[in-house]
Amino acid sequence: MHVPFLDLKAINAPYMAAFEKAAAEVIQSGWYIQGTKLKEFETAFAAYCGVKHCIGVGNGLEALALVLQAWVETGKLTEGDEVLVPANTYIASILAITKAGLKAILVEPDAQSFNLCPKAAEAAITPKTKAMMPVHLYGQLADMTALKALTDKHNLLVLEDAAQAHGASRGGIKAGAFGDAAGFSFYPGKNLGALGDGGAITTNDDALAKALYALRNYGSEQKYYNVYKGTNSRLDEIQAAFLNIKLEGLDAQTARRIEIAKAYDAGIQNDAIQKPMWAGEGDHVFHLYVVRTANREALQNHLKAQDIETLIHYPVVPHKQKAYPEYAHLSLPVTESIHEQVLSLPMGPHLSDAQVQAVIKACNAY
Numbered sequence: 085m086h087v088p089f090l091d092l093k094a095i096n097a098p099y100m101a102a103f104e105k106a107a108a109e110v111i112q113s114g115w116y117i118q119g120t121k122l123k124e125f126e127t128a129f130a131a132y133c134g135v136k137h138c139i140g141v142g143n144g145l146e147a148l149a150l151v152l153q154a155w156v157e158t159g160k161l162t163e164g165d166e167v168l169v170p171a172n173t174y175i176a177s178i179l180a181i182t183k184a185g186l187k188a189i190l191v192e193p194d195a196q197s198f199n200l201c202p203k204a205a206e207a208a209i210t211p212k213t214k215a216m217m218p219v220h221l222y223g224q225l226a227d228m229t230a231l232k233a234l235t236d237k238h239n240l241l242v243l244e245d246a247a248q249a250h251g252a253s254r255g256g257i258k259a260g261a262f263g264d265a266a267g268f269s270f271y272p273g274k275n276l277g278a279l280g281d282g283g284a285i286t287t288n289d290d291a292l293a294k295a296l297y298a299l300r301n302y303g304s305e306q307k308y309y310n311v312y313k314g315t316n317s318r319l320d321e322i323q324a325a326f327l328n329i330k331l332e333g334l335d336a337q338t339a340r341r342i343e344i345a346k347a348y349d350a351g352i353q354n355d356a357i358q359k360p361m362w363a364g365e366g367d368h369v370f371h372l373y374v375v376r377t378a379n380r381e382a383l384q385n386h387l388k389a390q391d392i393e394t395l396i397h398y399p400v401v402p403h404k405q406k407a408y409p410e411y412a413h414l415s416l417p418v419t420e421s422i423h424e425q426v427l428s429l430p431m432g433p434h435l436s437d438a439q440v441q442a443v444i445k446a447c448n449a450y
């Protein structure tokens with residue numbers, strides 16, 4: 085049976101009629117940037133995350149980078165300050181830090197959860213460390229209780245990279261509400277995906293929100309008067325209109341992801357395949373279902389032979405990327421072994437029960 089890794093057409097199909105109506109409204113309004121659809125989405129997403137402010141921006145990378153730039157502009161950070169970030173994250177987390185003129189300190193993750201290890205983070209703190217960027221990787225919340233204890237103790241700013249974790253929650257607190265600010269991505273393949281690029285920042289900090297509204301729009305608070313050397317990074321009206329519709333369906337889609345994860349957890353019984361560790365209900369929204377295996381290529385080929393698509397998140401560690409020669413000397417054994425062994429199984433609301441069972445069967449036959 086063909087099991088696609090992801091099928092955006094199928095994921096978006098149920099919304100087609102609502103999308104067409106919303107697109108027509110935007111087109112006929114004659115207002116395409118920073119209008120009522122954006123405001124509506126910002127209000128709804130802030131409420132969804134349980135924070136005071138949501139600032140729509142062009143994409144997830146800029147969401148993260150703009151928060152850091154805002155902290156530099158407002159004197160909370162100084163160029164060259166150190167920001168702790170998990171070494172096994174997607175490259176965008178690190179790009180955001182270096183784009184803002186800050187120094188990314190790559191910290192080993194916890195081998196079980198794939199998320200930033202509080203002990204390793206504490207060991208990496210120096211007098212220059214001023215911020216931490218926990219990443220809720222694959223959709224699972226980082227250990228925010230332990231990490232917040234650390235950042236409180238050392239007076240560090242916290243920027244969550246929540247690009248993969250829309251709606252994940254622990255103790256009634258949602259991703260995007262743990263830190264001083266958070267960055268989200270609405271890239272089409274993310275759990276809350278637009279029909280193009282999109283991103284947002286969430287925060288409870290009034291002054292930060294004010295700076296960010298300006299920074300995303302040339303650094304201008306009032307048209308043609310510029311307070312900061314800002315950028316142009318806005319969430320388009322038409323994308324905001326689509327996201328308003330998709331936000332309403334997010335919890336149901338997340339529930340389906342969790343249902344599939346539970347089926348994989350219960351069904352896959354093969355000592356060669358290590359299933360993901362997750363603590364409990366709701367704190368993992370399964371953007372990805374990532375297993376570990378000693379001989380990844382063999383497992384990937386075995387599944388491919390049965391028409392099951394898998395992907396690797398991510399095949400090259402950030403510190404071995406050509407873009408970052410300054411990190412090439414680092415030895416990060418936990419990160420490196422994760423990168424050699426991880427394989428992402430098909431995951432998403434596009435999967436049928438029969439497809440999920442086909443994946444389980446194929447894994448058990450490996």
Ligand SMILES: *Cc1c(COP(=O)(O)O)cnc(C)c1O
Pocket residue numbers: 143144145146173174176177219245247248268269270271281282283
């Ligand atoms: C997708 C992603 C980003 C970047 O989001 P874009 O919208 O693609 O720029 C940042 N961090 C993580 C962990 C991501 O998965």
